[in-house]
Amino acid sequence: MKSVKGEAAYVRQRTLKSAIHCNGIGLHTGTKVSMTLHPGDPDTGIVFRRTDISGSDTTIPATWRNVVDDRLCTSLGNDDGVCIGSIEHLMAALSGCDIDNAVVEVNGPEVPVMDGSAAPFVFLIECAGVVEQERPRRALEILKRVTVGNHQRRASLAPGKNFSISFEIEFESPVIARQECTIIFANGTFKSDICRARTFGFEHEVTKLRETGFARGGSLDNAIVVSGDNILNQGGLRYDNEFVRHKVLDCIGDLYLCGGPILGHFHGYRSGHSVTHRLLKALFADDQAWRYTPLKDDLQASENRQAASVQAPA
């Protein structure tokens, strides 16, 4: 068991060893929320459950089919209209820690924002512990390139041996300007290079956002705030190019709504939640573009190759 993702990928499904709890506030609603991560049964995936609502179906499976809002964060909803918002950073942590099955109970409308990154969720998962389950893990293998968007914002998925992401952003702000980042997810790169990158916003946009009901819980404790040529957070940045790394983090979380690890390469140019969701829709609409495939480890793959070469006619 060497890597988070990549050549020596986990071949069996994984879940949490025990339940674990945290408290926080919702980034957009500003309300206090409690969240408990529970182990999940094999083949059940990630399922959210609202514990503050009764009288209707309160479970919301984490799938791209259930996305109901993707403007500033990703929100999911079920047929009864029960919703859960701001799921993407937790989903990124679950993806990065290779957790296939979990039940996420939340007593409010949003997953808590914590410090604006995925690191607190990775810490929670590590504290709970991880166990393997007796079911094979399957990956979504990309078979041909699928692209959505235009010259201003676009994203694509293309075939690849591992899961990798390259991302480019361009902002007029001199603090951000143009940044790019390419990550191959293997040997713990999610934890070392991505999971600590925080969400960000511009001071001049905050008032407007709050008037429209967003970012009410946002503060320097859970977001990088850019003001003109400056970053208002006292401690500065966690990575030189923390902004583009956070875009990669969002992307990992949104892509995990496909239901498992991806074997393929994602490229994003100035894309966000809604472009990523359109990309998943376009991918699944084309039967030639993807297939589910069981993950194999290196040893098993080389044994299979040897067996094939023995059986091959001389």
Ligand SMILES: [Zn+2]
């Ligand atoms: Zn984010």
